[in-house]
Amino acid sequence: MNSEFDTLIQSLKDQGLYKKYHVVESAQGAYLTLGNKKYLNLCSNNYLGLASDDRLRQAAIEAIRQLGVGTTSVRALIGTNTLHVELEKKLAAFKHAQDALVLTGGYLANMAVVQTLLDKEDIVFSDELNHASIVDAIKLSGVINKYIYKHCDCSDLQRQIEEARPIWSSTKGNGEPRRILIVSDGVFSMDGDIAPVPELVTIADEIGALLMIDDAHGEGVLGDHGRGVVDHFGLHGRVAIEVGTLSKAFGVMGGFVTGDAGLIDYLRQKARQFLFTNALSIPDTAALIAAVDILSASDTEVKRLWENANYLKKELQDAGFDTGLSETPIIPVMLGDEATAKLFAEELFKRRVMATPIVFPMVAKGTARLRLQPSAIHTKEDVRMGIEMIKEVREVLSSRT
């Protein structure tokens, strides 16, 4: 049967936009097994290697033995287990925040914050390269007054704030003041650059805005013990809302929000993405408690991640590669042309190295790149092998043209 969806799929294929998914047969580690072959993994968000860490596995297994698997309910009914309460307490302490709310994904956490805090008469300022979940969250909130400022450009943000002054300095139809939200990723996933959080704090304070930072790629990576971008800049208590994911460096799944007790309690009462979906499962929650315990006690993994990232970046730069704006373990290798980036990734794959080609529409046309993400669990030898293969592919491709 030829449905309308077959036609749509064909059109995606014609445009080169049809994605094929890899199927991984091994645990998430420094190497992955696909089709019975072992590949060096330079493309995962498993920054600290916790996704297959024995301590997390053990915590999950023990929790399953005692408590089973499912939570069978939303948090507001009978889904809240003591494990959820413990995880939220430990996350708040780790982040030096008053309280934390755990949801089942970072995507949902962004949805929860923006939809709960903004209605259509409020106002939002958002970085043009913010993650899709923030873009979707803004749409969902129905806010009409949205301003998209140039990437990490605080003078453009200030210009737009001035332009919008008549709106945000006036009241809503019901006479209440408008809530102003400034929202940015902490670390941007395509370039590995860091948001200008100190400047954003100053601007937010000046106009009485709430500042929200989605630190999905900064959690477990930046700051002391991986406490994130706010810690990196020494700005505890100055950023009203921090959103994080438990699916990347923390190695499991879920999302969380930290902030003042009042804000978190309000979200707990009102956020639809918290109220109308099931609580995080028992093994996930137990493994996450172990992850937070590990990070709170030690910075060994974080340090190893940075050693690998710094080594990889420096060697690539010394070999003449352009690593773009990277300031973090997200390392783009700028290649420009879409076809080259795809070919580069394919050639690496043939050499048993996995790295993500990033092309339009994920980034602007002509800025295609390979994205590398080393992990704490790579040995120096693993990283060196990756570098050799990247150099080899460059040779092979340049000899073809």
Ligand SMILES: *Cc1c(COP(=O)(O)O)cnc(C)c1O
């Ligand atoms: C990955 C990511 C998310 C989504 O987190 P999940 O836990 O996978 O839903 C949200 N925001 C940013 C910036 C991300 O990089």
